[in-house]
Amino acid sequence: MKLHEFQTKAIFRREGIPLPDSILSSSPTQAVQAASEIGYPVILKAQSLVSGRGKAGGIRLSRNDDETEKAASDILNIKLKNISIQHVLVEKAINIEEELFIGVHYKAGTGSPTFILSTEGGISLEDNKPLSPVFSFIHTIDPLLGIHAHIARQGCVKLRIDPKKWKVIEQISIKLWLVFEKYDATLAEINSMVFDKNGHPTVLDGKLIIDNNALFRQREFAGFLDPAITSFAQAEARKFEHKLVRMDGNLAVLSNGQGLASATIDEMSRLGLYPASVLLLDNNATPSSVSAACRLLENDPSVKAVLVNIYCNYSTCLDIVQGIINVQQKYILEKPYFIRLVGSQFDLAYALLTNYANVNISKDLIETVRYAASFFNQ
C-alpha cells in the first residue's frame, strides 16, 4: 500500500527525520489558514499517489494569501489519471543549497534490500529507471545487519560529499532503514534531503510503500484506505481475499492464478477480446466465495459477460459451479458465463449446468474463448 506524502511524513517525523513544518488542507480557505500559521513563503503540494503532479501544476510556490487561495483552488481541480486531488499539503518553503536522494527498497531479482544514496535529481525508485553510476551509490543490504554508518559513509566518499555533512547523512540513512524495517516497507525514499546555509538538513519529500502482506502486524495501516481500492467492488473482493483489477475491455476474467489469468488474456487478445476486469480467487475458493465474486461481476455495468478459467486443485469443479449457480438463482441472470474448468468432479459440475441456457462449460480454454468471441460478434 502506497502512502500519501502527508502520511509518509507523519511516520518520518515520529521516527526523528527532520522535516519542514506542514499542515494538510482540503480547501482554499484551510490552505490560507495553514499558510498564515506556517509563515510565508510556502509550497502547496497536491497529495496524489499517481506520479506526474509536478508536470500537472500540482506543486506551487506562494508568497501571500491571494496566491495561496488561487494555487489551492487550482490544485484541487486537477485530475491525475482520472483521480481527483482531495488534499493539499501546505509546507514551509526552504532555500535549497544542495539536494540528496536517500532510498531503500527491494530491488527486483536481488531478494535483499538495496540502499541508494545519490546526488542525481528526479529519482524515483518506483519507476525503476537506471541510476547514473557516477552520481549514485548503490549497496545491497543484508537484512540481518541493516544499514550502519559506514555504509552511508562509503556513499559519501564515493559521491565526494563535503565531509562536514557525513555525520548527518549517516544518521538519516540509519533512521530511514529503521522506518523501512519497523513498518514493513517495500520502499522508503527521501526525495530529497536538502541543507540550508547553516548546514541544517531538512527532508522535502518522501515516499513509503507498505507491504500489504504485512498488514497483520502493521495494524496502524490496516485502517488506512488502500489507494489501490477505488471502487466498492474492490473493497468487497478484498473481504474474501480475492483480488479485483478493473480494465477497459468488456469481458470479465475470473481465475485462480496470475499465470492462468495471463494465459487467458493472451488467448482472448488473439480473438480481439480484452478484459473488463480480472478477478483472482483465493486458493481456497468455496461456493460462497465464488458467489461473492460473481455477484460483483454481475453488478458491474462494464462487464458484458464472464469468462471463468479455473484449475481446481484444492476446491472442486462442483464447488465453483455451485457458487456460480447460487448467484444466478438469486439474481436475474443477464450476463452469459463461459466456463473452462479442470479438476475433480467435472462431470457433476457439467450435469448441474445443463439447464442453464446462458452458461457454456468446457474443459478446453480455446473453445471457451471462441464461444465468448462469437457472443461479442453477434
Add this chain to the structure above:
Amino acid sequence: MSILIDQNSRIIIQGINGRAGSFFAKHIQAYGNNIVGGIAPAYGGGWALDGKVPLFDTVQECVQSTDADTTVIFVPAHSAADACFEALNAGIKNIICISSKVPLKDISLIKSCIKDSDAIFIGPSATGVFSPGKALAGIFPANQAIEGDLGVISRVGSLSFDVLDLLYENNIGVSTAVGLGDNCMTGASFVDILDLFETDAHTDRILILGQPGDIQEELAATHILESITKPVFAYIVGESINPERIIGLTDLSMFDTQHRSIDKIQALANSGVQIAHRIEELPQILKNKAG
C-alpha cells in the same frame, strides 16, 4: 534420477492439522511418499492420516527421531517465517513453503539465513517439487505425469498444472517439476534450479514457465547463455497484457509495467531458448528438439 527429491526422501508436513495441510498431506501420501512425520504444536505424540503419521511438537524432535530431510509447509502467512527458520535450524535440506501472502521482509530474512547453509528454500506460494514416479512434495496434481528427461521450472501457479497435463497427454516425461511460486520475491530462483538440472544425469532438456513481474526470466536468459549446455524451452504468459489499460492501481505482478513478458521473451530468445507463445505450441517445440 531427479533433483531435490526421490523415492528415498523423508518428508514431513508442517501445519498438518490445518485445512490445506491435512488435505495435501493425504494427497502427498496417496502418491506413495514416505511422510515420516507431521508438525502440530501441542499435538505431539498423536497421529495423523489414519494413524499412519506420527505428530511432533517441534521440527527438531521430529528430525531426531525420523531423519527427515524435506519439509512441506502449510502454516498461515504470519507463521511462515517461523516455520522456515525452525526447519532450517533443525537441519532440513529441502524447505518447501506452500503458504502464500508472506511479507517480503520475512522472505528476505530467510534468504539471508539460508545462503550460507546447504539447504534450499523454495517458495513461498510454491507449488512445490514433483519427481514423477518417485516423489511428490507439493500440491501438483500427481495422477497425470510420467517419468522422463524434461526438467520443469515454474514461476506460475495453477497454469503449471495445465502444462503438466498437456505434457502427459503428449507422452512427454518429466524428471522433476519445481514450482517456485508466483511471488515477486522467491527463495530459489530459475538460475538456482537451472544449475541443478544442468548437472542432473537424467535431465536432458529444461522447460521454464514464467509470467510478468520480477527479473527472474531475464537473469535466467543471461545464465543460460553463459552456463547451461542443455536445450532450454520457455512459455512466458502475459505477452498481450498492456498495464496501461488498467483503471486505478494494483500491486499484482501480472500488471507490472517495468517487467513485462514481451521483454522477457526477447531476452530468452536472444539466448537461444525456444519459445512457445501459447500452451498448445509446447508439445510441438519439445518434439522438434527431441528428434
